[in-house]
Amino acid sequence: MYYTFSTTGIIKLVQEYYGLNVTGKELEGYEEANFFLEDENGKKYICKVADDTHSPSFLDAQAKILDKLTRSNIAGHFQQVLKNKKGEAVTPLIFPEEIHYMRLYTWLEGKPMVTVTGTRELNVSLGNFLGKMDQALEMFSHPAMHRYIKWDIAQALDARAQLPCIKDHEKRRLAAYFLLQFEMEVLPQLPSLRKAYIHNDANDYNVLVENNAISGLIDFGDMVHTTLVNNLAIACTYVMLQAADPLQAAVEVVGGYHQAYALTPEETDLLYYLIAARLCISVTTSAGKAAEGSDNEFHFITENGAWQLLFKLITINPVAAQQAFRLACGFPSVIQEDDAYAPLLDNRRAHIGRNLSISYKKPLKIVRGALQYLYDDKGRTYIDCVNNPSHVGHCHPTVVKAMQRQIAKLNTNTRYLHDNLVDYAELLLSTLPSSLEVCYFTNSGSEANDLAIRMSRHFTKQKDVVVLDHAYHGTSTVAMELSPYKFDGKGGFGKPEHTHKALNPDMFRGPYRSDDPQAGEKYAEDVQRIITGLQQDGKGVAAYICETLLGVGGQIPLPPGYLKSVYADVRAAGGVCIADEVQVGFGRVGDAFWGFELQEVTPDIVVLGKPIGNGHPLAAVVTTKAIADAFNNGMEYFNTFGGNPVSMATGLAVLQVIKEEGLQEHARVTGNYFMEGLEKLKARHAIIGDVRGHGFFIGAELVRSRETLEPAVPEIDQIVEAMKERGFLLSTDGPLHNVLKIKPPMVFNKANTDALLAHLDEVLASF
Incomplete structure (x- = not known):
């Protein structure tokens, strides 16, 4: 192996094969032994020795490409190849059991780019230099460069094999996301892009700088025949690592390159994903080396910087990057003017029901999702703080x-x-109490709630249902009849005769407050009041249904002991207890996997939706064998696509992600951190009347007065709009529409939390 070569030994070999008398010292290297040498005339050289894992044909290609470049119009930027006494560019060193290959190049002066502060002039110079180099190599070819190398961005998907070596869940998810985007966005385009023989490693250690300009490029060990624009993407990647504004730094490199060697719009449009892919190759390689126990610092030299840049990159809207790179080259814009929405809005009004509302005064056109981020068509990035259907994140790989x-x-x-x-049924049931053992799959939470009520009526032979005031359980006819939020609202049809509203157990503004240790039992008494009234009328109760934390009702955790009392009374009356976990379940509350566990109860029926398929149309009803048997009365239950193979594969993947990535614990820790931050804001801003929730199910109720509890409307709408302009998507909820609703994807992190709290602090300061 090369490490057996000493400096003294190399000096003797150089004298023997090249006739030079030199002094020298060993340099660090990634895959080869490297030695700095100097002759008696002060001329400097670098000697490189490769072991027999290196192809002599490829080493010859390195010499040939340097010969080509040292005869170009940028000749001074490259090392010259010294031939040995036989006129060979590569000197074989043959030993009894192994062979090594020695090459001697002139030394290039300059500081590695990593050691200097990047400037616009330097970035443009780098791009311009690379463009001239790639243009000079237009007619170059060498068969040895048609090879496989993992550092070729075109082979980026091979990095997936090392994803398991990344132990941090968030980092692994981030790299997997960008590799998925490479597969979807880049891979189909590769056959149509220009190919070339490229250097393939213009990193900030290989690029040399003097007087704020590029003085040279070294180390051709990664060169390959591949997509031309990859060469530029790699240079952009390493410039971005050190930059305060990574995108702007890359734009400067791209502009300089285009001046020297014209790019195409198709190439610039892919640069964002090519840069991300290069970073993914780097971080997965470092993770793989760590798993192997490597202690070579070169295997990890850019690891921290690469991760930092990946986390920055996902906050950059790909449309913004595409636009910036296009404009740097004078290509047409991809972003339309604001009034371009007019035709789309007109068509929506003409062909879509008018009562399907649009969020925000100035509508958003969201074109991509990336875990906890959403990207619009204008190039803006939004942190998604409210889209709980995308439970494990948008486009989770x-x-x-x-x-x-x-x-x-x-x-x-x-x-x-x-x-x-x-x-999937077995895996889902493993998360639930053992008494819940039969599954029915549907396409939506509304459909599931409808089915749950139908089953309860079969089982009890009763029709009447108890719900909570202000509750919402879906859009089907039966679900609407269970939803005071709808039937008591504008355009509502009023309470059906068989639906009965119990007090909303609101411990902030209800009759029993948080300072009452018996609040849960007192609110539960209102359910018993309804049951008693039904019995006096000769009726029974089919079911009691409520969310295990109230969503539309105001983001309200139930009082301690509430469901325990209610469930006991309902069951004593022969009714069925239904837990609506549509917005609550699958670890969102942090302290438990299911919301009903916070109340230390077991429902007779659990209804699941939204997060079960991460936004895919999947929902479920899970119940006891006794209720399922009663429902099996001879009439077939059939749902064409409830439980179809794709939905079940989706559900399995969601549960796998929740478990493998520890998202329940993440929701607990980050959710608590979030609520602590909101409590601090409450201490500074009187408009925050109450902060409540569990995990990533959070509400902040806004009031004009903490004494009168007058709702802060329309102030809350102005706050939501202001936060949207700052890049945070929030919404409102509650009977009085004065509760900030915060139910982000479960991958929402502490950095997102800190950013939101800081901006919310500034916004609230004006109220």
């Missing part, structure tokens, strides 16, 4: 791949046998 794989094989109804249906 594990979920996306599971859906893709299954839909490429089969999607059909449940009248055929399929493992996914049973596998």
